[in-house]
């Protein structure tokens with residue numbers, strides 16, 4: 001409400017600076033662009049309609065200076081970037097980004113960075129989150145809980161919501177345990193995942209991925225199968241980080257030099273992962289905790305604002321007000 005009032009004032013951007021004037025690069029992250037509700041995303045807030053996305057682009061191009069990743073890498077101290085530099089990104093491998101977002105971005109002259117999981121290209125399988133949402137929509141939490149209890153050590157666990165699956169269960173388990181859970185889920189639900197994935201066509205085809213460069217989209221790494229990274233071993237880094245990079249480079253014909261953390265939490269960006277990313281040629285790493293990036297940010301710890309905002313006032317609040325307040329809160333908590 002207060003942010004709405006600030007937005008309506010003539011000097012709104014200057015007023016927002018009172019909350020912290022060292023805010024440098026603004027980054028946004030979008031996921032799925034879709035006009036209809038999908039059972040594969042029911043329970044996760046990742047969709048925005050093409051109309052609202054277009055309205056967001058209109059707002060962003062009116063008040064911000066869209067930049068390429070290269071601009072960020074070249075001007076890492078922030079001084080060479082234009083005022084209110086804005087980097088637009090997308091996470092996951094949704095085909096809707098190629099279908100709706102890329103043409104709109106091109107129309108508005110906005111470059112973008114798209115973080116992709118190669119395992120889902122060409123729709124042979126579903127991403128774990130989409131499979132879980134789909135089963136929960138069709139059969140309810142009972143089937144999800146039955147699959148959870150098939151994982152050794154979790155025989156008595158009772159999850160009440162999908163938020164608990166993605167926010168508590170997934171971060172706690174290893175890649176092997178997640179595979180056991182997903183196998184049990186496929187078995188108990190009776191779903192033929194390959195057929196469902198093929199019919200749904202949720203994700204990019206290899207051709208769509210290749211064509212994105214003509215829309216001024218750069219491709220980045222988002223792990224091979226979209227996984228939390230806090231408990232990954234060195235061997236897992238090879239199968240999730242390196243494999244994704246190699247496959248995306250082979251399909252896209254471009255160099256992969258950036259990484260975005262699945263689920264966006266800084267808890268997953270462990271010192272081991274950071275070191276591995278740097279060693280394997282990643283020049284920038286993105287989270288999504290919606291915190292303002294400081295001047296001279298650490299390129300291996302850039303934050304993004306995850307948004308499904310529907311009005312200019314809400315976008316203003318999400319980009320200018322809330323990230324500064326979170327940055328102040330974080331500073332106070334660490335001092």
Ligand SMILES: [Zn+2]
Pocket residue numbers: 091092222226261262263
């Ligand atoms: Zn993701």
